[in-house]
Amino acid sequence: MAKAKDLTGKTFGKLEVLHRSPKRSKRGRALWVCRCECEAITEVQSHHLLSGSIISCGCARSDAGKAMQQYNKEHLVKDGVYTHLLTSKVRSDSKTGVKGVTITKNGKYQARITVKKQHIHLGLFNTLEEAAAARKEAEEKYFKPLLEDMMTMNKAEIKKYIDTTLLTKQEAMRVTGQNIKGFDQTVASGNLKPFYDHGEGRSRVRLYHRDDVEAYARQAEKRRRETYKEIWTVVIDGHKRPVYSEDEARKMAEEAADKSSEVYIEYYRAEDGQEAFLNPNGYGFEPVNWADS
Structure with missing residues (x-):
């Protein structure tokens, strides 16, 4: 059996990993003792932490439920x-x-x-x-x-809530930095669940809660930084696309520069945590817009 990766001291959402549990799951998988931000102690399997499918002791889901109940009470209930x-x-x-x-x-x-x-x-x-x-x-x-x-x-209140809290698929993809195929796989695997899902086929409407999307994006970025030695993130009009070679990053930026208004390349090196920008004329600590070059 492969040795479980040591997650001690790492943070996943609201969970901080304290140490490996002496117990295992029913299928023999490693369990980790975690402390939640609410101070509760819980045990979570490695793959749930690494995939981002579990980010709290359950209080995050409870908090979201309470917030939704309060919203319903304030905005969707009339005369009981x-x-x-x-x-x-x-x-x-x-x-x-x-x-x-x-x-x-x-x-x-x-x-x-x-x-x-x-x-x-x-x-x-x-x-x-x-x-x-x-x-x-x-x-x-x-x-x-x-x-x-x-x-x-409630027309104004509902519109404000939707505009500030809920994201369309395209908006969510901008936050996670994924293409359509990658985002669809994330949703299909249950790692990111729609906040609102209604209809079927072409008439299906899915909206994603901003907090859920941002939490997943943070976990995905953390996993990438732990997995790869170097990461180049091409930012095209606010839409992030991580790649894993300088040549690929340059090629993507050059192609996007002709049809986009803002194109930047963020660089991260895992060895020493170095962060910089890859500009048309080389690396630097100040970004240069490829679309202006």
């Missing part, structure tokens, strides 16, 4: 009603295909609506169309005023 549920789709196991309409044992269609945790019986009907019409009329009566109020009250 969680307005997001008012526009949710019909359940996949519905036998009628109409929200709030069920079939009774005697074949009648029963229409209901729930408002402020109170179930309101709308009647029994001979046809699905009649029951669906009764349900729609009730939604207009009970739900529409709540939704209109929420849109008026």
